[in-house]
Every structure is written in C-alpha cells, then in structure tokens.
Amino acid sequence: MLESIEPSYNATNALFASFTYDRIAARDWARDNYDADPEFPSDDVQGTDCANFVSKAIHNGGIPQDKKGKWYQAATWGGWPGDHWFRTGYNGKTGVVIYMKDKGYxxxxxxxxxxxxxxxxxxxKKSHVALVTYGDGSTIKYTQHGASQTKDTVYRTENASFYKPSSSILK
Structure with a gap:
C-alpha cells in the first residue's frame, strides 16, 4: 500500500517527518542486493537501474513511498514507477536526488x-547515482547498479556530489 507522507513544520518552520530513516538499514539492503538482476537494464530503458536501486535502498531505510509526489516503485517488476523513483535528477526536473532535496529529506x-x-x-557529469555504504572521514565507499553492479567500491576520482540525510529524519 502506498501512502503519501507530507512533512509537517513547527513554529520555527523546522521539518518534522512522520517517519525515521535508518541509514544503516539502507546500507545493509544495498550491500545485500547489489548483485540482484537490474529491474531496468539499459537495453530496456534509456540509462540503467541506478536510481531504482538507490530508491529501493533508501525506501528500505524507512523513507515511505509517495504516490502523489511520484516517488514510488513499480507495481510489478519492470513496470512503470514514479518519475522521481527511477530517474537520477540529471535532467533537472525529476529524479531521486531532486525529490529528496525538495522534500527536505x-x-x-x-x-x-x-x-x-x-x-x-x-x-x-553524467546521469548516475549510488548509495554510500561506508564513510569514515577519509574513505568513502559506494554500492551501485549501473553498467555493472558493484559493492563497496572505493570513491577515488569520480566527479560527484554527496547528499546526506537530514537530521530531522534520522533514526
């Protein structure tokens, strides 16, 4: 069952979500499922399964699907999900990064x-996302679906930005 979760705000306009995000549960899901068959392989749709993979991971960390906000997984494997669920945000209009930022998550x-x-x-510089699975202040590792599925790849020279969960939703 999909439910739309609208955040609420207090008198100082601070976000209060009705859920919590367990970043370790998201990490564990990504590590446990990195080698699963891509739901959206690149020969079926433009791009790869990367945003779908990240969306599933953070959903498994506790962020609820949002039908109204177009962040929801496909009803059937390979079916059509919400625009924010399986796009990265590289187009500047839809995608998991845009949705998560706009919601304040x-x-x-x-x-x-x-x-x-x-x-x-x-x-x-390209349409791709991954889930960070390790960060200790000097080393960052990520797990992804893309041209290949990889687990705990060490971040070295990729031209990338990072998006952290807001403290208001952390478990």
Missing part, C-alpha cells in the same frame, strides 16, 4: 569528510 554536503553510509552519491 536530504541535503547537499560539501565536506566529503562527513559523508557516511546511507548518503546518496550523485555523478555531476
């Missing part, structure tokens, strides 16, 4: 030393 983090598991890694 994630924010862009400029200090790589603070990035940790459960964050989203977003490639700046």
């Amino acid at each position: 994630f924010y862009k983090e400029s200090k790589e030393s603070t990035v940790n598991a459960g964050s989203i890694m977003y490639w700046n």
